[in-house]
Every structure is written in C-alpha cells, then in structure tokens.
Amino acid sequence: MMQAALYALPILFLTIFYLYPLLAILRVSFGASLTEAMEQASAALRAPGFWRVLWFTTWQATVSTLLTVLVGLPLAGVFARFDFPGKGVMAALLTVPFVMPTVVVAPAFLALIGRNGLLNAWLQRLLHLDAPPIQLEQTIWLILLVHVFYNVAIVIRTVGGFWSALPPTLAEAAAALGASPQRRFWTVTVPLLAPSLIAASLLVFLFCFTSFGVILILGGLRFATLEVEIYRQAVSYFNLPMAAFLSIVQLFFTFTVMALYTRVQARLSRTLRLRRRAFARRPASWRQWAVVGLALTATFIGVLSPLVALAVRSFTLGDGGPTLVYYQALGENLRQSAFFAPPITAVRNSFVYALATLAISLPLGVIASYALAQSRSRWAAILDPLLLLPLGTSAVTLGFGYIVAMGPLRASPWLAPVAHSLIALPFVVRTFLPALRALDRRLREAASTLGADPLQRWWTIDAPLLLRALLISAAFAFAISLGEFGATLLIARPDRPTMPLVIYRALSQPGLMNYGQALAMSTILMASTALSILLIERFRLPQGEEF
Amino acid sequence: MLEVRAIHKRFAPDKEVLQGVSLTVEPQEILCLLGPSGCGKSTLLRIIAGLERADQGRVLLNGSDITETPAHRRNVGLMFQDYALFPHLNVAENIAYGLRMHGAPASERRRRVGEMLALVNLEGYAHRSVDDLSGGEQQRVALARTLAPNPTLLLLDEPVANLDRLLREELIEALRRILKRLQVTTLFVTHDQEEAFALADRIAVMRAGRLEQVDAPASLYRRPANTFVAAFLGFRNLLPILEWRGAHAVRTPIGTFDLPERDAARSAVGARLLIPPDAAVLDSAPSGAAHVPLVGRVVAATFRGSVFRLQVALEGSGEDGMLYFEFRTRGRERLPGQGEPVRLWLDTTQMCVVKEA
Numbered sequence: 001m002m003q004a005a006l007y008a009l010p011i012l013f014l015t016i017f018y019l020y021p022l023l024a025i026l027r028v029s030f031g032a033s034l035t036e037a038m039e040q041a042s043a044a045l046r047a048p049g050f051w052r053v054l055w056f057t058t059w060q061a062t063v064s065t066l067l068t069v070l071v072g073l074p075l076a077g078v079f080a081r082f083d084f085p086g087k088g089v090m091a092a093l094l095t096v097p098f099v100m101p102t103v104v105v106a107p108a109f110l111a112l113i114g115r116n117g118l119l120n121a122w123l124q125r126l127l128h129l130d131a132p133p134i135q136l137e138q139t140i141w142l143i144l145l146v147h148v149f150y151n152v153a154i155v156i157r158t159v160g161g162f163w164s165a166l167p168p169t170l171a172e173a174a175a176a177l178g179a180s181p182q183r184r185f186w187t188v189t190v191p192l193l194a195p196s197l198i199a200a201s202l203l204v205f206l207f208c209f210t211s212f213g214v215i216l217i218l219g220g221l222r223f224a225t226l227e228v229e230i231y232r233q234a235v236s237y238f239n240l241p242m243a244a245f246l247s248i249v250q251l252f253f254t255f256t257v258m259a260l261y262t263r264v265q266a267r268l269s270r271t272l273r274l275r276r277r278a279f280a281r282r283p284a285s286w287r288q289w290a291v292v293g294l295a296l297t298a299t300f301i302g303v304l305s306p307l308v309a310l311a312v313r314s315f316t317l318g319d320g321g322p323t324l325v326y327y328q329a330l331g332e333n334l335r336q337s338a339f340f341a342p343p344i345t346a347v348r349n350s351f352v353y354a355l356a357t358l359a360i361s362l363p364l365g366v367i368a369s370y371a372l373a374q375s376r377s378r379w380a381a382i383l384d385p386l387l388l389l390p391l392g393t394s395a396v397t398l399g400f401g402y403i404v405a406m407g408p409l410r411a412s413p414w415l416a417p418v419a420h421s422l423i424a425l426p427f428v429v430r431t432f433l434p435a436l437r438a439l440d441r442r443l444r445e446a447a448s449t450l451g452a453d454p455l456q457r458w459w460t461i462d463a464p465l466l467l468r469a470l471l472i473s474a475a476f477a478f479a480i481s482l483g484e485f486g487a488t489l490l491i492a493r494p495d496r497p498t499m500p501l502v503i504y505r506a507l508s509q510p511g512l513m514n515y516g517q518a519l520a521m522s523t524i525l526m527a528s529t530a531l532s533i534l535l536i537e538r539f540r541l542p543q544g545e546e547f
Numbered sequence: 548m549l550e551v552r553a554i555h556k557r558f559a560p561d562k563e564v565l566q567g568v569s570l571t572v573e574p575q576e577i578l579c580l581l582g583p584s585g586c587g588k589s590t591l592l593r594i595i596a597g598l599e600r601a602d603q604g605r606v607l608l609n610g611s612d613i614t615e616t617p618a619h620r621r622n623v624g625l626m627f628q629d630y631a632l633f634p635h636l637n638v639a640e641n642i643a644y645g646l647r648m649h650g651a652p653a654s655e656r657r658r659r660v661g662e663m664l665a666l667v668n669l670e671g672y673a674h675r676s677v678d679d680l681s682g683g684e685q686q687r688v689a690l691a692r693t694l695a696p697n698p699t700l701l702l703l704d705e706p707v708a709n710l711d712r713l714l715r716e717e718l719i720e721a722l723r724r725i726l727k728r729l730q731v732t733t734l735f736v737t738h739d740q741e742e743a744f745a746l747a748d749r750i751a752v753m754r755a756g757r758l759e760q761v762d763a764p765a766s767l768y769r770r771p772a773n774t775f776v777a778a779f780l781g782f783r784n785l786l787p788i789l790e791w792r793g794a795h796a797v798r799t800p801i802g803t804f805d806l807p808e809r810d811a812a813r814s815a816v817g818a819r820l821l822i823p824p825d826a827a828v829l830d831s832a833p834s835g836a837a838h839v840p841l842v843g844r845v846v847a848a849t850f851r852g853s854v855f856r857l858q859v860a861l862e863g864s865g866e867d868g869m870l871y872f873e874f875r876t877r878g879r880e881r882l883p884g885q886g887e888p889v890r891l892w893l894d895t896t897q898m899c900v901v902k903e904a
C-alpha cells in the first residue's frame with residue numbers, strides 16, 4: 001500500500017505536468033471540432049513559412065549529424081583503442097559540452113570567433129587588418145560548428161564505449177584472413193559499430209532537430225528551426241493555434257526518432273552487457289603516439305578555447321585592458337535595461353530554482369528508479385515509456401504547453417522548477433537506475449553470509465554504492481536547471497529572470513555594455529555549471545550512464 | 548617451412564617477453580609451443596602472424612623473409628583462443644570471409660564453404676548465426692574459417708582452452724585427424740601438456756621468453772632437458788644429487804643408484820635425479836635385477852580412476868625422502884591407508900639425470 005502510494009507519485013507528476021500540457025496543445029491545435037481541426041491544419045500547411053522552416057530544421061540537423069560523426073568517429077577510435085596519460089582528463093573535458101548551457105556556449109563561440117571575438121582581435125592586431133578576418137556571425141557555419149561542439153561527446157561516448165568493448169581479435173582475424181587495413185575497417189569494424197553509430201546519430205539528430213538557444217542566439221532572424229518558430233508564433237505573434245500545430249509536427253518527428261533510438265539502444269546495451277571489457281592499450285609506435293597527441297590536443301583546444309575566450313572577453317571586452325565594469329554593471333539597475341531588478345539577482349533566482357529542482361526531481365527519480373528496477377512490475381510497464389517521452393519533447397513545446405494548460409498557475413514562481421524537474425527527471429533516472437541495477441545481487445548475498453543483517457547490509461553495500469549515483473544525478477539535475485533556457489523563456493515571470501534569460505536579453509540589446517554584461521553573466525553561469533561537472537567527474541560510475 | 552630466427556620482443560624496458568627465440572617447423576609438421584601463461588608463446592605466435600612486430604630477428608616462410616610483410620599478405624591462418632568469429636556474419640559468411648578477401652569468385656566461395664563445413668562436420672549450419680552456436684561448434688567454425696583460404700601455415704592459439712574437459716579431448720583428436728588429412732603445417736600454442744602430447748609431432752617448451760627444449764612428445768617425457776621442463780610436465784620426484792660415484796652411480800638423500808650408461812655422461816653441477824611416478828612396483832618384488840627396494844610410510848593416497856597416487860615418506864630420509872608414485876588400480880581391493888608401511892621397488896632404468904634449469 002505504502003509502496004503503491006510511493007510509486008504513484010512519479011506517475012502522478014508526469015501526468016499533471018507532462019501529459020496534461022501535451023493534451024492541451026493538441027486541443028489548441030485541433031480546436032473544438034474535426035472540421036475546425038482540418039481547417040487549421042490546412043491553413044498551417046499553406047502558410048509560406050511552414051515548409052521553409054521544416055526544410056531548414058531537417059537539413060541543418062542532418063548536416064550537423066554528419067559533421068559530428070565525421071569529427072567524433074576518429075576521436076572515438078583513439079579513445080577506444082588506446083590508453084594514454086591524460087585520458088581521464090579528456091573524458092572529463094567531454095562532459096563539459098554535454099552539460100554547458102546553450103546560453104553559455106553560444107556567447108562563448110561569439111567571444112572566440114565572433115566579430116568582436118578574441119581570435120579576430122588577435123588576427124587584426126597581428127596582421128594589421130581593418131576588418132575582422134573571420135566573418136561567421138549570422139551564418140549557418142557558426143550554427144553547425146556549435147552543434148558539432150555540443151554533440152561530438154555523444155558520438156565519442158556512445159561509439160567509443162561500444163568500440164572499446166569490441167575484441168581487437170576480430171580485426172586481427174580479418175587481417176590473418178587477408179584483409180587490408182581499409183577492408184578490415186569497412187568489412188569488420190564499421191558493420192560492428194553500426195548499431196552504436198546509428199544510436200549516436202539518432203540522438204545527435206534529435207538534439208539538432210530541436211535546437212533552440214543556439215539558433216535563436218546565433219541565427220538572428222535569418223534562421224529558424226521548428227522549435228524557434230514555435231517560440232516566435234507563441235510569444236511574438238501570439239498565434240497559439242499555429243504554435244500548437246508546429247508543436248505537434250515536431251512531436252511527431254521527435255517521437256519517431258526517439259522510438260527508433262530506444263530500439264537501437266536496447267539492442268546495444270544487450271550486446272554490451274555480454275562483454276563489458278575494455279581492450280585499450282598503450283600506443284606502440286610513434287605514429288600511434290602522434291595520433292593520440294593530435295586527438296588530445298584537438299579535444300583540449302576544441303572544448304576549452306571558446307570557454308576560455310568567454311571568460312577572457314568578459315574581463316577585457318572593448319579597447320582597454322582588464323576591466324570589471326561588466327560585472328559591476330550586473331549589480332546596477334540600468335535605465336534602458338529590460339529588467340525590473342538588477343541582473344545580479346538572477347544568480348540567486350537560478351540557484352533557488354536549481355535547489356527546488358533538486359528537491360522535486362531527486363526523490364521522484366529515485367522512486368521511479370526503484371519502480372523500474374522491478375522490471376516485471378506493472379508500475380515499471382507504465383513508468384518506462386512515460387519517462388522516455390519527455391526526453392523526446394522539446395523544452396519550448398513543454399513551456400508552450402504550460403502556457404496553454406496551466407491557467408492561473410501560469411504566474412506561479414513554482415512553474416519554472418517544475419518544468420526543470422520534468423526535464424531533469426529522465427536524466428536522474430538514467431543515471432541512478434543503471435547503478436541500482438548494477439548492484440550485484442551477489443554483493444548483498446556475500447554481505448549476508450558474512451553476517452550483515454538487512455539494515456547493516458543496506459547501509460554497508462547499497463548506500464555507499466548508490467550514494468555516488470545519487471550525487472551524480474543531483475549534479476545533472478542542478479546543471480540542467482541552471483542552464484535551462486527554452487521552457488524558462490516561456491514561463492518564467494519577468495520579475496524573476498534566471499541567468500539564461502538575463503544573458504539572452506542582454507545579447508538581444510544593442511551596445512557593447514549589454515554585450516559585455518551578457519558575457520559576464522555567461523561566465524558566472526559557466527563557473528556555476530563547472531562545479532556540477534567537477535562533481536559528476538569526481539563521482540563518475542564505472543558502469544556509466546545511458547542516454 | 549617456417550623458420551624463426553633469434554626473435555626479441557620487449558613490451559616495456561624491463562619486460563622482455565621474447566629473448567632470442569629460434570625455431571623451425573618442418574613441412575606438414577604439427578609443432579606445439581608449450582609453456583606457462585606469460586612465457587611469451589602467444590606473442591611469438593602473433594609475431595609469426597604479423598600482428599605484432601619483433602624488435603629483432605627474422606621470420607622466414609618457405610625460405611622468403613616475411614618479417615616486414617603485413618599480416619594480410621602473409622597467408623598465415625591464425626585461430627584465436629576466443630575464436631573471434633564475426634558476430635555480424637553468419638557461419639557461411641564467416642568461413643567465406645578469407646576467400647572474399649583473396650578475391651575468390653562467388654561460386655568458388657560457395658563450393659569451398661561447403662567443403663569446409665563437411666570437413667568440420669557442420670553441414671546444414673551455413674545460415675546459422677554464430678551467436679547461436681555452442682562453444683564446440685564455434686571452435687569448429689573458427690577452424691573452418693581459418694582453413695578455408697588454404698593458409699601456407701596454420702597457427703592455433705589455445706584452440707580448445709575455452710571448452711570443457713570432455714569436449715576438449717574429443718576436439719583435440721578431431722583436430723589432429725583434420726590437420727593430418729590436409730597435411731597442413733601447424734604451429735599451436737597451449738599451456739596444457741596433455742593437449743600438446745595428444746596433438747603435436749614435436750613440442751617446444753618455453754619459459755620466460757626462451758625455448759627450453761624442442762623434442763618429440765615421447766622423448767620429451769622420457770628425457771626432460773632440465774628441472775623446469777620436468778616440473779612443467781608434472782614430474783615431482785626430483786632428487787638432489789649429492790655425489791657422483793664413478794661415471795654411472797649417483798648418491799641421493801634416499802640412496803645410491805646405478806644408472807644406465809647414457810645418463811652417466813651428464814654430470815653437471817646442480818643436476819637432479821628424476822624418478823618418474825610410474826617407475827616403482829608396490830608390494831611384490833619384480834623379477835628384473837635393476838630394481839632397488841625401499842621402505843616408507845604412506846602420507847596420502849588419492850584415487851584417480853584407472854590409477855591411484857601415493858605420497859610416500861621414506862624412512863630416515865627427511866624432507867627429500869618424500870616421493871610421489873602412481874600405480875594401477877586394477878586388481879586391488881583397497882588403497883593403502885594413511886600411515887601404513889609400504890615396500891617399493893624402484894626401476895633404475897627409468898631414472899634419468901636432469902640439469903638444473
């Protein structure tokens with residue numbers, strides 16, 4: 001009874017704060033009657049922007065995915081096949097893009113290679129140029145570049161993890177049977193990696209398909225994905241039926257991709273479980289060392305240079321030397337600013353929301369994990385798909401759903417942490433559940449035979465092993481809440497902006513001062529997120545998480 | 548056929564796994580590399596296959612130097628301990644893989660796959676997934692795949708180590724039958740001397756990166772070159788030689804023995820006298836003159852099926868007087884109990900002197 005009441009909690013939460021808003025979107029989209037629904041749909045399909053947006057969304061996601069695989073595959077190979085000093089640091093670095101919010105990464109790339117970026121400033125001074133030589137701002141290239149930055153870690157983690165478990169004897173057997181290195185790669189390695197490559201590609205495609213912050217900040221008015229268009233229709237034009245229709249189209253795509261992904265993923269984890277063994281070894285020749293060195297250097301520069309540029313620019317933007325003026329400005333209530341309160345209060349708001357997100361998502365996630373761990377229970381049968389769906393639902397859609405569904409609750413300051421919790425919940429479960437499942441039954445049995453009573457057993461075996469997973473889950477939830485942009489943009493109260501909102505608003509205002517403030521706030525958010533990453537890396541689990 | 552010359556290989560500055568190994572395998576011969584794990588035998592195999600580079604030394608196949616030839620151009624078949632069957636290909640595709648790499652046309656591949664399946668008794672398995680096979684079936688598919696492109700030389704790395712005991716013996720016999728029928732030159736690696744005895748024409752015993760002895764199984768068993776080889780083959784009665792009395796007789800802690808002429812020549816420092824476990828007769832005096840009587844007490848008796856083993860402490864000989872023997876079980880009501888006195892007659896013609904390793 002007690003157990004049933006507990007297990008019902010996450011289901012209740014997901015029903016109220018996920019399924020209900022989704023249904024509300026459907027209702028808005030299709031109106032009161034079938035004829036009305038048909039009319040609205042055909043009107044939307046005839047709207048000139050629709051096909052353009054859908055086409056752009058699809059092709060940029062496809063190209064981003066291809067580029068990401070192209071960059072990620074060699075790095076995954078190095079990661080899978082070699083052991084080298086600095087490998088742990090490299091792994092930790094790859095967590096950075098995964099967790100860094102878009103409102104940090106997009107300004108970071110502007111700070112590195114934008115018009116006023118560090119690189120342009122250096123090149124101009126070095127080569128005595130009048131105009132900045134790198135002109136990527138407001139181009140598709142910058143968007144693609146940031147998408148690669150974001151998602152390359154997914155390819156490296158997924159494909160690399162799978163690759164490292166492939167016995168090298170397979171390729172060696174092919175060699176002994178007369179296959180040249182190229183043929184070995186194409187006839188053995190690639191077919192064997194295919195499921196993991198497909199899984200990684202699907203996930204990358206999904207993330208790029210629903211890309212929001214990156215496009216909104218870096219694309220200006222020229223580029224719009226479905227996600228951006230939903231936001232514009234809902235907020236700028238207040239065309240709720242159109243926004244709802246676009247949401248449905250996007251949900252159709254994301255759910256399809258998500259369904260494919262889970263199927264491939266299930267097969268993957270099954271094969272991986274069979275032989276969880278790593279075959280990495282030290283580079284044996286100077287050529288292999290060179291490859292490893294190159295990969296390591298590329299990772300260091302690729303991950304760190306935008307972030308370092310962001311921090312540097314936040315202290316030096318403009319002509320002068322080092323300055324704290326942008327940070328000081330965060331504490332003032334500027335005349336032309338779009339805020340009701342000094343921007344610095346957003347730091348407090350963000351942290352309060354993040355703590356509230358922890359308070360909601362951790363207990364719910366742990367309860368859901370225990371329900372799912374009993375894989376044959378009917379709770380698991382309900383929860384499993386219910387927990388997957390939010391992963392395939394974009395943040396803007398969710399925020400939009402809250403706008404149309406929550407009525408008077410819409411103005412509640414609690415709505416933001418609730419949305420954050422909903423987004424964080426699948427991550428919490430996906431971190432905690434594997435640890436729970438990996439708790440080897442024999443460890444408990446061994447403890448029992450060594451004389452531990454059930455309580456002692458829980459305290460000495462379960463607790464220490466699960467504590468790490470809980471800490472990582474907490475760090476993830478915290479970082480997700482701190483950086484959440486899409487949903488917050490739609491539902492946060494104007495008098496309680498979070499750090500991402502301040503950054504976005506400051507970026508969309510003209511003037512160096514606003515830009516500098518955006519960089520300063522981004523740097524603060526980056527530092528806060530880095531704390532979460534440190535926590536994640538410090539407690540990383542041997543069995544890894546599934547995403 | 549295969550000639551390996553002074554191979555050196557170092558994985559770390561202080562870890563030289565091969566210290567100048569030289570070896571020749573004759574055409575159609577089955578040669579076994581026998582040694583404990585970590586002795587470098589698998590590394591040597593991988594160097595011959597071209598999967599590992601030697602730091603020094605040459606590998607010659609049919610007289611031509613293949614030291615620098617990449618693995619896929621050597622036509623040397625290698626069967627892995629874990630079989631390394633391609634999980635994305637079915638049985639027939641696995642077997643055809645090497646033929647495909649060598650550019651054999653489809654009809655030829657089909658014919659050859661059928662032949663190979665028949666050879667390893669797996670007709671009808673062509674379209675099975677390799678994941679659905681039992682361990683023994685996987686082993687046979689791996690063998691078929693390795694043999695399909697007609698390798699000049701066959702290398703087997705612990706070919707039956709992953710199987711259970713009964714299946715192992717059966718497959719070893721089948722393996723020898725197949726290899727002899729195809730007359731393929733084979734070098735195989737194992738740590739199990741029974742496997743080596745059953746399969747090999749000659750055995751090369753390896754220790755810590757060096758070859759200790761290369762000999763036919765029977766000669767190896769009868770005359771191990773040194774105490775390491777003897778101990779690795781399972782001999783436990785290795786008595787210190789205290790003194791040589793003339794060219795033929797040795798004094799040991801348990802007595803003085805007259806040896807056959809051929810052994811007397813081997814008077815090396817630190818040599819030991821080897822008494823095989825089957826060199827003793829229990830209870831009744833044998834007829835031959837070469838038997839020396841001994842008296843002792845049973846320390847332990849273990850029943851092993853057709854034979855039983857006795858650990859005997861000889862009277863008044865201290866620690867070196869502990870000997871291990873095997874006797875036939877047939878015709879015996881009960882094993883001698885612990886502490887029981889026993890009389891033994893040792894056959895001196897079966898003893899030999901082995902050098903200190």
